[in-house]
Amino acid sequence: MNALLVLLSAASLPFITKIAVLFVGLQGYAFQSLYKILQLGIPIVWRKKEGHRGLSIIWPFNEPLPQKRTWIIATAIAIVLTTTAILIINLLAPILNLSPELIRAGMDQRFAVNPQSAVAVVIFLSFINSAIEELHFRAWLDREISKRIGSVSGILISAFAFGGMHGLIFYGMPFISPTTIFLIIIGLAVSGICWSLLARMKGGIHAAWWSHGLTDALLLLWGLRWLGYI
Numbered sequence: 001m002n003a004l005l006v007l008l009s010a011a012s013l014p015f016i017t018k019i020a021v022l023f024v025g026l027q028g029y030a031f032q033s034l035y036k037i038l039q040l041g042i043p044i045v046w047r048k049k050e051g052h053r054g055l056s057i058i059w060p061f062n063e064p065l066p067q068k069r070t071w072i073i074a075t076a077i078a079i080v081l082t083t084t085a086i087l088i089i090n091l092l093a094p095i096l097n098l099s100p101e102l103i104r105a106g107m108d109q110r111f112a113v114n115p116q117s118a119v120a121v122v123i124f125l126s127f128i129n130s131a132i133e134e135l136h137f138r139a140w141l142d143r144e145i146s147k148r149i150g151s152v153s154g155i156l157i158s159a160f161a162f163g164g165m166h167g168l169i170f171y172g173m174p175f176i177s178p179t180t181i182f183l184i185i186i187g188l189a190v191s192g193i194c195w196s197l198l199a200r201m202k203g204g205i206h207a208a209w210w211s212h213g214l215t216d217a218l219l220l221l222w223g224l225r226w227l228g229y230i
């Protein structure tokens with residue numbers, strides 16, 4: 001039980017950091033992303049203490065690559081998640097009064113982005129951030145919780161932690177209602193569950209990274225167009 005409390009306490013640190021940034025009112029992508037340092041650093045320290053060495057500290061490079069079937073499943077998951085998200089956004093936007101212009105204004109204010117930096121952010125999120133999140137939520141948090149209290153708990157806790165963190169990204173933005181944030185959390189939790197299940201296949205953590213990164217790239221590129229950045 002003490003080990004579980006230590007684990008959950010460590011997992012809460014990125015949330016505390018993100019909430020503190022929101023509370024203080026710091027603006028700009030760098031400040032809004034400070035919690036990423038902890039998302040990366042905590043699993044690295046944890047894995048090093050467990051005896052991992054070399055590059056395996058920062059990613060499970062010691063695990064085999066997925067089989068072709070697993071890559072195909074990972075790609076299919078990304079396409080389904082992206083298509084579903086776009087359809088739901090288009091369906092609910094009029095109902096929830098989600099105006100692309102107003103959302104973009106809120107994004108510009110909080111993250112201080114322009115069309116050029118927005119594309120750079122998409123590249124970062126798709127290739128680097130997806131790896132950080134898969135390391136944190138699937139390769140570390142899900143596995144460590146699952147070892148202590150079972151796979152169901154590991155999958156659900158890590159998935160809703162993943163969704164909850166993304167809910168904080170939009171918390172307090174003008175014109176983003178609590179209902180919208182709730183739906184974002186649920187949608188991202190479903191994605192987290194899919195990637196946790198994928199990560200349980202042979203070499204699946206690599207496929208989960210690919211699926212996550214592809215989903216981000218497809219969805220964010222569509223989002224940039226929807227918001228008028230490109």
